Amino acid sequence: MYAQLVETGSKHIRSLDEMAPEERAFQQRVDEGIKIEAKDWMPEGYRKTLIRQISQHAHSEIVGQLPEGNWVTRAPSLKRKSILLAKIQDEAGHGLYLYSAAETLGVSRDELLGGLHSGKAKYSSIFNYPTLSWADMGAIGWLVDGSAIINQVPLCRCSYGPYARAMVRVCKEESFHARQGYDIMLALCNGTPQQKQMAQDALNRWWWPSLMMFGPSDAESVNSAQSAAWRIKLFSNDELRQKMVDQTVPQAQFLGLTVPDPDLKLNEETQHYEFGEIDWTEFNNILKGNGPCNRDRLRTRVKAYDDGEWFRDALVAHADKQESSKAQTQLAA
Ligand code: FAQ
Numbered sequence: 177m178y179a180q181l182v183e184t185g186s187k188h189i190r191s192l193d194e195m196a197p198e199e200r201a202f203q204q205r206v207d208e209g210i211k212i213e214a215k216d217w218m219p220e221g222y223r224k225t226l227i228r229q230i231s232q233h234a235h236s237e238i239v240g241q242l243p244e245g246n247w248v249t250r251a252p253s254l255k256r257k258s259i260l261l262a263k264i265q266d267e268a269g270h271g272l273y274l275y276s277a278a279e280t281l282g283v284s285r286d287e288l289l290g291g292l293h294s295g296k297a298k299y300s301s302i303f304n305y306p307t308l309s310w311a312d313m314g315a316i317g318w319l320v321d322g323s324a325i326i327n328q329v330p331l332c333r334c335s336y337g338p339y340a341r342a343m344v345r346v347c348k349e350e351s352f353h354a355r356q357g358y359d360i361m362l363a364l365c366n367g368t369p370q371q372k373q374m375a376q377d378a379l380n381r382w383w384w385p386s387l388m389m390f391g392p393s394d395a396e397s398v399n400s401a402q403s404a405a406w407r408i409k410l411f412s413n414d415e416l417r418q419k420m421v422d423q424t425v426p427q428a429q430f431l432g433l434t435v436p437d438p439d440l441k442l443n444e445e446t447q448h449y450e451f452g453e454i455d456w457t458e459f460n461n462i463l464k465g466n467g468p469c470n471r472d473r474l475r476t477r478v479k480a481y482d483d484g485e486w487f488r489d490a491l492v493a494h495a496d497k498q499e500s501s502k503a504q505t506q507l508a509a
Pocket of ligand 1: 228240241300301302356389399
Protein backbone atom coordinates (compact mmCIF):
# COMPACT_ATOMS: atom_id res chain seq x y z
CA MET A 177 0.00 0.00 0.00
CA TYR A 178 2.70 2.41 1.09
CA ALA A 179 4.78 1.82 -2.03
CA GLN A 180 1.64 2.21 -4.13
CA LEU A 181 0.83 5.54 -2.47
CA VAL A 182 4.34 6.79 -3.14
CA GLU A 183 4.06 5.77 -6.78
CA THR A 184 0.62 7.29 -7.44
CA GLY A 185 1.71 10.75 -6.31
CA SER A 186 2.26 13.36 -8.98
CA LYS A 187 5.57 14.56 -7.51
CA HIS A 188 8.84 12.79 -8.23
CA ILE A 189 10.02 11.10 -5.05
CA ARG A 190 13.79 10.75 -5.03
CA SER A 191 15.24 7.28 -4.70
CA LEU A 192 17.93 6.49 -2.10
CA ASP A 193 20.59 6.67 -4.85
CA GLU A 194 19.62 10.24 -5.70
CA MET A 195 19.96 11.44 -2.07
CA ALA A 196 22.94 13.00 -0.30
CA PRO A 197 24.45 10.71 2.40
CA GLU A 198 22.77 12.50 5.34
CA GLU A 199 19.35 12.36 3.71
CA ARG A 200 19.85 8.73 2.68
CA ALA A 201 20.66 7.76 6.27
CA PHE A 202 17.55 9.64 7.42
CA GLN A 203 15.33 7.89 4.83
CA GLN A 204 16.76 4.50 5.76
CA ARG A 205 15.86 5.09 9.41
CA VAL A 206 12.34 6.06 8.38
CA ASP A 207 12.06 2.97 6.16
CA GLU A 208 13.16 0.76 9.05
CA GLY A 209 10.41 2.21 11.24
CA ILE A 210 12.82 4.02 13.60
CA LYS A 211 11.22 7.14 15.08
CA ILE A 212 12.70 10.54 14.23
CA GLU A 213 13.13 12.74 17.30
CA ALA A 214 13.24 16.53 17.63
CA LYS A 215 17.03 16.83 17.81
CA ASP A 216 17.75 14.39 14.97
CA TRP A 217 18.86 15.70 11.61
CA MET A 218 15.92 15.90 9.19
CA PRO A 219 15.40 17.28 5.68
CA GLU A 220 13.95 20.80 5.66
CA GLY A 221 10.94 19.56 3.66
CA TYR A 222 10.17 16.95 6.32
CA ARG A 223 10.27 19.61 9.04
CA LYS A 224 8.04 21.95 7.02
CA THR A 225 5.53 19.24 6.15
CA LEU A 226 5.22 18.26 9.79
CA ILE A 227 4.84 21.86 10.95
CA ARG A 228 2.11 22.33 8.31
CA GLN A 229 0.20 19.16 9.15
CA ILE A 230 0.58 19.24 12.95
CA SER A 231 -0.36 22.91 13.19
CA GLN A 232 -3.37 22.48 10.88
CA HIS A 233 -4.36 19.60 13.10
CA ALA A 234 -3.92 21.72 16.26
CA HIS A 235 -5.95 24.57 14.75
CA SER A 236 -8.69 22.07 13.85
CA GLU A 237 -8.88 20.92 17.44
CA ILE A 238 -9.36 24.39 18.89
CA VAL A 239 -11.61 25.73 16.11
CA GLY A 240 -13.50 22.43 16.41
CA GLN A 241 -14.54 23.47 19.91
CA LEU A 242 -16.70 26.26 18.51
CA PRO A 243 -19.56 24.37 16.77
CA GLU A 244 -20.07 22.26 19.89
CA GLY A 245 -19.59 25.17 22.30
CA ASN A 246 -22.72 26.56 20.69
CA TRP A 247 -24.76 23.82 22.43
CA VAL A 248 -23.34 23.79 25.97
CA THR A 249 -26.06 26.08 27.29
CA ARG A 250 -28.80 24.15 25.49
CA ALA A 251 -27.87 20.51 26.21
CA PRO A 252 -31.08 18.65 27.12
CA SER A 253 -29.95 17.38 30.57
CA LEU A 254 -27.26 17.92 33.20
CA LYS A 255 -25.68 14.59 32.21
CA ARG A 256 -25.49 15.52 28.51
CA LYS A 257 -24.14 18.95 29.42
CA SER A 258 -21.33 17.50 31.59
CA ILE A 259 -20.37 15.02 28.86
CA LEU A 260 -20.35 17.73 26.19
CA LEU A 261 -18.28 20.06 28.37
CA ALA A 262 -15.75 17.29 29.08
CA LYS A 263 -15.49 16.53 25.36
CA ILE A 264 -14.95 20.16 24.40
CA GLN A 265 -12.26 20.51 27.07
CA ASP A 266 -10.56 17.39 25.69
CA GLU A 267 -10.39 19.10 22.28
CA ALA A 268 -8.57 22.05 23.88
CA GLY A 269 -6.13 19.55 25.40
CA HIS A 270 -5.56 17.97 21.98
CA GLY A 271 -4.76 21.40 20.60
CA LEU A 272 -2.19 21.90 23.35
CA TYR A 273 -0.44 18.56 22.82
CA LEU A 274 -0.32 19.24 19.10
CA TYR A 275 0.98 22.82 19.38
CA SER A 276 3.66 21.46 21.72
CA ALA A 277 4.56 18.74 19.21
CA ALA A 278 4.82 21.39 16.46
CA GLU A 279 7.02 23.58 18.71
CA THR A 280 9.60 20.76 18.93
CA LEU A 281 10.24 21.48 15.22
CA GLY A 282 11.48 25.00 15.95
CA VAL A 283 8.37 27.11 15.41
CA SER A 284 6.80 29.24 18.14
CA ARG A 285 3.21 29.05 19.37
CA ASP A 286 2.80 32.76 18.53
CA GLU A 287 3.84 32.15 14.92
CA LEU A 288 1.41 29.26 14.61
CA LEU A 289 -1.50 31.19 16.10
CA GLY A 290 -0.57 34.19 13.96
CA GLY A 291 -1.05 31.98 10.87
CA LEU A 292 -4.47 30.87 12.06
CA HIS A 293 -5.66 34.35 13.01
CA SER A 294 -4.53 35.95 9.74
CA GLY A 295 -6.49 33.32 7.81
CA LYS A 296 -3.29 31.97 6.19
CA ALA A 297 -3.23 28.60 7.97
CA LYS A 298 -5.81 25.94 7.23
CA TYR A 299 -7.95 24.01 9.67
CA SER A 300 -10.34 21.18 8.92
CA SER A 301 -13.13 22.05 6.48
CA ILE A 302 -15.68 20.28 8.68
CA PHE A 303 -15.74 23.03 11.30
CA ASN A 304 -17.13 25.59 8.90
CA TYR A 305 -20.65 24.18 9.03
CA PRO A 306 -23.31 25.40 11.49
CA THR A 307 -24.74 23.30 14.33
CA LEU A 308 -28.48 23.79 13.99
CA SER A 309 -29.96 21.27 16.43
CA TRP A 310 -29.03 19.09 19.41
CA ALA A 311 -28.85 16.13 17.03
CA ASP A 312 -25.80 17.82 15.46
CA MET A 313 -23.91 17.05 18.70
CA GLY A 314 -24.69 13.40 18.07
CA ALA A 315 -23.70 13.58 14.40
CA ILE A 316 -20.42 15.38 15.16
CA GLY A 317 -19.37 12.84 17.79
CA TRP A 318 -20.40 9.87 15.67
CA LEU A 319 -19.25 11.03 12.22
CA VAL A 320 -16.62 13.73 12.79
CA ASP A 321 -14.82 12.19 15.78
CA GLY A 322 -15.39 8.79 14.16
CA SER A 323 -13.59 10.00 11.02
CA ALA A 324 -10.91 11.68 13.12
CA ILE A 325 -10.15 8.33 14.79
CA ILE A 326 -9.86 6.52 11.45
CA ASN A 327 -7.44 9.17 10.22
CA GLN A 328 -5.49 9.45 13.47
CA VAL A 329 -4.96 5.86 14.65
CA PRO A 330 -2.34 5.33 11.89
CA LEU A 331 -0.69 8.62 12.94
CA CYS A 332 0.23 6.94 16.26
CA ARG A 333 2.71 4.93 14.12
CA CYS A 334 3.98 7.85 12.01
CA SER A 335 7.72 8.52 11.76
CA TYR A 336 7.93 11.63 13.93
CA GLY A 337 8.12 10.60 17.61
CA PRO A 338 6.55 13.65 19.32
CA TYR A 339 3.55 13.62 16.91
CA ALA A 340 3.08 9.85 17.16
CA ARG A 341 3.15 9.91 20.96
CA ALA A 342 0.72 12.86 21.18
CA MET A 343 -1.72 10.95 18.97
CA VAL A 344 -1.90 7.97 21.34
CA ARG A 345 -3.72 9.92 24.03
CA VAL A 346 -5.73 11.92 21.49
CA CYS A 347 -7.06 8.69 19.95
CA LYS A 348 -8.08 7.27 23.33
CA GLU A 349 -10.08 10.41 24.06
CA GLU A 350 -11.58 10.49 20.57
CA SER A 351 -13.03 7.01 21.15
CA PHE A 352 -15.03 8.35 24.08
CA HIS A 353 -16.14 11.29 21.93
CA ALA A 354 -17.38 9.06 19.13
CA ARG A 355 -19.18 6.82 21.61
CA GLN A 356 -20.98 9.74 23.26
CA GLY A 357 -22.06 11.00 19.82
CA TYR A 358 -23.47 7.62 18.83
CA ASP A 359 -25.26 7.45 22.20
CA ILE A 360 -27.00 10.78 21.46
CA MET A 361 -28.07 9.45 18.03
CA LEU A 362 -29.30 6.21 19.59
CA ALA A 363 -31.38 8.08 22.19
CA LEU A 364 -32.93 10.27 19.48
CA CYS A 365 -33.64 7.31 17.20
CA ASN A 366 -35.36 5.47 20.05
CA GLY A 367 -37.37 8.59 20.90
CA THR A 368 -40.38 10.26 19.28
CA PRO A 369 -40.77 10.41 15.47
CA GLN A 370 -39.76 14.10 15.64
CA GLN A 371 -36.56 13.20 17.51
CA LYS A 372 -35.74 10.51 14.97
CA GLN A 373 -36.33 13.07 12.22
CA MET A 374 -33.85 15.42 13.94
CA ALA A 375 -31.26 12.61 13.87
CA GLN A 376 -31.95 11.96 10.16
CA ASP A 377 -31.68 15.66 9.37
CA ALA A 378 -28.32 15.86 11.17
CA LEU A 379 -27.03 12.81 9.27
CA ASN A 380 -28.21 14.38 6.00
CA ARG A 381 -26.23 17.55 6.70
CA TRP A 382 -23.04 16.01 8.19
CA TRP A 383 -22.55 12.93 5.98
CA TRP A 384 -20.90 14.52 2.94
CA PRO A 385 -18.80 17.08 4.87
CA SER A 386 -17.50 14.16 6.99
CA LEU A 387 -16.34 12.33 3.85
CA MET A 388 -14.59 15.53 2.74
CA MET A 389 -12.59 15.63 6.00
CA PHE A 390 -10.22 12.99 4.58
CA GLY A 391 -9.00 15.48 1.99
CA PRO A 392 -8.97 15.48 -1.83
CA SER A 393 -9.01 12.24 -3.80
CA ASP A 394 -5.66 10.47 -4.12
CA ALA A 395 -5.34 11.71 -7.70
CA GLU A 396 -5.66 15.34 -6.52
CA SER A 397 -3.71 15.11 -3.25
CA VAL A 398 -0.53 17.14 -3.71
CA ASN A 399 1.21 16.15 -0.47
CA SER A 400 0.42 12.43 -0.20
CA ALA A 401 3.31 10.94 -2.16
CA GLN A 402 6.06 12.69 -0.22
CA SER A 403 4.26 12.27 3.11
CA ALA A 404 3.94 8.55 2.43
CA ALA A 405 7.64 8.29 1.57
CA TRP A 406 8.42 9.95 4.90
CA ARG A 407 5.89 7.70 6.67
CA ILE A 408 3.89 10.64 7.92
CA LYS A 409 0.93 9.22 5.98
CA LEU A 410 0.50 5.46 6.24
CA PHE A 411 -2.80 5.31 4.32
CA SER A 412 -4.09 7.43 1.47
CA ASN A 413 -7.03 9.86 1.73
CA ASP A 414 -9.25 7.57 -0.36
CA GLU A 415 -8.34 4.44 1.61
CA LEU A 416 -9.26 6.09 4.90
CA ARG A 417 -12.47 7.53 3.42
CA GLN A 418 -13.47 4.03 2.26
CA LYS A 419 -12.78 2.69 5.75
CA MET A 420 -15.07 5.35 7.22
CA VAL A 421 -17.92 4.49 4.82
CA ASP A 422 -17.56 0.74 5.43
CA GLN A 423 -17.58 1.24 9.18
CA THR A 424 -20.36 3.82 9.38
CA VAL A 425 -23.05 2.53 6.99
CA PRO A 426 -23.90 -0.51 9.19
CA GLN A 427 -24.03 1.82 12.21
CA ALA A 428 -26.55 4.04 10.38
CA GLN A 429 -28.58 0.94 9.50
CA PHE A 430 -28.61 -0.09 13.17
CA LEU A 431 -30.01 3.36 14.03
CA GLY A 432 -32.68 2.95 11.34
CA LEU A 433 -31.38 6.01 9.48
CA THR A 434 -30.82 6.46 5.75
CA VAL A 435 -27.42 7.58 4.47
CA PRO A 436 -28.14 10.49 2.08
CA ASP A 437 -26.51 8.90 -0.97
CA PRO A 438 -28.69 7.26 -3.65
CA ASP A 439 -25.58 5.65 -5.19
CA LEU A 440 -24.52 3.88 -2.00
CA LYS A 441 -24.41 0.10 -2.40
CA LEU A 442 -22.47 -2.83 -1.04
CA ASN A 443 -20.22 -4.49 -3.59
CA GLU A 444 -20.78 -8.16 -2.74
CA GLU A 445 -17.46 -9.18 -4.24
CA THR A 446 -15.18 -6.71 -2.46
CA GLN A 447 -17.43 -6.31 0.60
CA HIS A 448 -16.82 -2.54 0.35
CA TYR A 449 -19.53 0.08 -0.05
CA GLU A 450 -19.49 2.00 -3.31
CA PHE A 451 -20.59 5.59 -2.85
CA GLY A 452 -21.56 8.65 -4.90
CA GLU A 453 -19.44 11.53 -6.15
CA ILE A 454 -18.28 14.04 -3.53
CA ASP A 455 -19.04 17.69 -4.28
CA TRP A 456 -15.44 18.93 -4.49
CA THR A 457 -16.61 22.40 -5.50
CA GLU A 458 -18.14 22.77 -2.03
CA PHE A 459 -14.91 21.48 -0.44
CA ASN A 460 -12.68 23.85 -2.42
CA ASN A 461 -14.97 26.75 -1.67
CA ILE A 462 -14.60 26.10 2.06
CA LEU A 463 -10.82 25.87 1.72
CA LYS A 464 -10.90 29.32 0.09
CA GLY A 465 -12.67 30.69 3.18
CA ASN A 466 -16.15 30.85 1.69
CA GLY A 467 -18.00 28.19 3.70
CA PRO A 468 -21.11 28.97 5.76
CA CYS A 469 -19.15 29.70 8.97
CA ASN A 470 -15.52 30.42 7.94
CA ARG A 471 -15.65 34.11 8.76
CA ASP A 472 -17.55 33.60 12.00
CA ARG A 473 -15.12 30.94 13.23
CA LEU A 474 -12.08 33.14 12.60
CA ARG A 475 -13.71 36.20 14.15
CA THR A 476 -14.55 34.18 17.30
CA ARG A 477 -11.03 32.75 17.60
CA VAL A 478 -9.37 36.15 17.15
CA LYS A 479 -11.70 37.71 19.73
CA ALA A 480 -10.99 34.92 22.24
CA TYR A 481 -7.25 35.47 21.73
CA ASP A 482 -7.51 39.25 22.10
CA ASP A 483 -9.74 38.94 25.18
CA GLY A 484 -7.13 36.69 26.80
CA GLU A 485 -4.26 39.15 26.31
CA TRP A 486 -4.41 40.56 29.88
CA PHE A 487 -4.17 37.02 31.24
CA ARG A 488 -1.16 36.07 29.09
CA ASP A 489 0.52 39.37 30.09
CA ALA A 490 -0.11 38.59 33.77
CA LEU A 491 1.41 35.12 33.40
CA VAL A 492 4.52 36.52 31.70
CA ALA A 493 4.87 39.27 34.37
CA HIS A 494 4.54 36.65 37.10
CA ALA A 495 7.11 34.39 35.42
CA ASP A 496 9.52 37.35 35.00
CA LYS A 497 9.10 38.28 38.68
CA GLN A 498 9.80 34.73 39.79
CA GLU A 499 12.88 34.55 37.55
CA SER A 500 14.31 37.79 38.92
CA SER A 501 13.71 36.85 42.57
CA LYS A 502 15.34 33.45 41.87
CA ALA A 503 18.36 35.26 40.36
CA GLN A 504 18.57 37.59 43.40
CA THR A 505 18.49 34.63 45.81
CA GLN A 506 21.27 32.95 43.83
CA LEU A 507 23.36 36.15 43.91
CA ALA A 508 22.89 36.50 47.66
CA ALA A 509 23.92 32.89 48.31
N1 FAQ B 1 -9.87 20.63 5.50
O1 FAQ B 1 -2.39 16.92 -0.33
P1 FAQ B 1 -3.47 16.79 0.68
C1 FAQ B 1 -10.88 16.45 14.55
C2 FAQ B 1 -5.80 20.60 2.40
S1 FAQ B 1 -9.33 16.85 13.97
C3 FAQ B 1 -9.04 21.65 5.18
O2 FAQ B 1 -4.20 15.51 0.71
P2 FAQ B 1 -2.34 16.32 3.31
C4 FAQ B 1 -11.06 16.27 16.02
C5 FAQ B 1 -4.40 20.18 2.82
O3 FAQ B 1 -4.05 20.80 4.04
C6 FAQ B 1 -9.54 17.07 12.22
N2 FAQ B 1 -7.98 21.48 4.35
O4 FAQ B 1 -2.90 17.21 2.11
C7 FAQ B 1 -12.26 17.01 16.50
C8 FAQ B 1 -3.60 20.63 1.63
O5 FAQ B 1 -3.37 22.03 1.70
P3 FAQ B 1 -1.90 22.67 2.01
C9 FAQ B 1 -8.26 17.43 11.59
C10 FAQ B 1 -7.75 20.25 3.87
O6 FAQ B 1 -1.89 17.20 4.39
C11 FAQ B 1 -13.53 16.48 16.37
C12 FAQ B 1 -4.55 20.44 0.47
O7 FAQ B 1 -5.85 20.37 1.02
N3 FAQ B 1 -7.43 16.27 11.44
O8 FAQ B 1 -11.73 16.32 13.76
C13 FAQ B 1 -8.56 19.14 4.20
O9 FAQ B 1 -1.37 15.31 2.80
C14 FAQ B 1 -14.65 17.19 16.85
C15 FAQ B 1 -4.24 19.17 -0.31
O10 FAQ B 1 -4.52 17.99 0.46
C16 FAQ B 1 -6.17 16.35 11.03
O11 FAQ B 1 -5.66 17.43 10.80
C17 FAQ B 1 -9.65 19.37 5.04
N4 FAQ B 1 -10.50 18.39 5.39
O12 FAQ B 1 -3.63 15.50 3.80
C18 FAQ B 1 -12.10 18.25 17.12
C19 FAQ B 1 -5.43 15.04 10.91
N5 FAQ B 1 -8.08 18.05 3.56
O13 FAQ B 1 -1.64 22.40 3.48
C20 FAQ B 1 -13.22 18.95 17.61
C21 FAQ B 1 -4.03 15.19 10.42
C22 FAQ B 1 -7.01 18.45 2.86
O14 FAQ B 1 -0.91 21.93 1.12
C23 FAQ B 1 -14.50 18.41 17.47
N6 FAQ B 1 -3.96 15.64 9.06
N7 FAQ B 1 -6.82 19.78 3.04
O15 FAQ B 1 -2.06 24.11 1.73
C24 FAQ B 1 -3.94 14.80 7.98
O16 FAQ B 1 -4.03 13.58 8.11
C25 FAQ B 1 -3.75 15.41 6.62
O17 FAQ B 1 -3.24 16.72 6.78
C26 FAQ B 1 -5.05 15.46 5.75
C27 FAQ B 1 -4.72 16.15 4.42
C28 FAQ B 1 -5.54 14.04 5.46
C29 FAQ B 1 -6.15 16.26 6.44
